[in-house]
Amino acid sequence: MADEEWSLADFEIGKVIGEGKFGKVYLAREKQSGYVVALKVIFKEKLKKYRFHAHLRREIEIQHSLDHPNVLRLFAWFHDQTRIFLVLEYAARGELYKMLKSLHHFSEKRVATYVASLASALVYCHKKHVIHRDIKPENLLLDVDGRLKIADFGWAAELQAHVKRQTMCGTIDYLAPEMVEKKAHDQSVDNWTLGILCYEFLYGFPPFEAEDQHDTFRRILKVDVVFPSSPYISPEAKHLISKLLVKDSSKRLSPQKILTHPWIVENADPSGCCKQ
Structure with missing residues (x-):
């Protein structure tokens, strides 16, 4: 999935289910399919502050390439002016x-x-x-x-x-x-x-x-x-x-x-x- 295929408007955003150094993870639903996912929101300003751009790019490339029942899927990613969004498999039991x-x-x-x-x-x-x-x-x-x-x-x-x-x-x-x-x-x-x-x-x-x-x-x-x-x-x-x-x-x-x-x-x- 290329980043330009998706935007925040494609999702209904629910509660916060996680929080990290660079942003938060939300429960979300893809509007068209009704599929429930975890939406990880990363702030570009924080990436810049910690010089983590290359690090994140490698993480996305690696996880997006993996498809195994015991590896959390990264379905897609997209971005706007201030944030990067990772569309992840939702693990309901945390x-x-x-x-x-x-x-x-x-x-x-x-x-x-x-x-x-x-x-x-x-x-x-x-x-x-x-x-x-x-x-x-x-x-x-x-x-x-x-x-x-x-x-x-x-x-x-x-x-x-x-x-x-x-x-x-x-x-x-x-x-x-x-x-x-x-x-x-x-x-x-x-x-x-x-x-x-x-x-x-x-x-x-x-x-x-x-x-x-x-x-x-x-x-x-x-x-x-x-x-x-x-x-x-x-x-x-x-x-x-x-x-x-x-x-x-x-x-x-x-x-x-x-x-x-x-x-x-x-x-x-x-x-x-x-x-x-």
């Missing part, structure tokens, strides 16, 4: 982060379903040479059926064969060791993050969390993983985590192999939906 904070931790079946959904999305993204680099609960949304969607491709990058990236980006608790050491990295940083998320979903907090940032970095570099005695977590789930949280990036379990891991095969819902 951020996974809020659900995790409410429930404190998830069951193994729910975690296996979410991890399988993430692995499936990463198989797709990595085949298209896209790495996300900032997968965390705040960037994971749930649709009306409880299906997980990866959102916010602000730190995503396109990775050509045998070429690594240099930018240190993402969120501290989820950084892979090679990023902490400011070394070149590839798609395996996403695989590391799946290990972090699997742990966090099961226990309610990320594995290397510490009061001081330097302590978090130290624990990441040592791969200092501690499995608490409560809640009880099966050995199979711990085995998967231990195969993902590996300092040598070349030895981390790939998304394809995550999908065939016995714990995932036994526990994940094949539909990818968690309605309860």
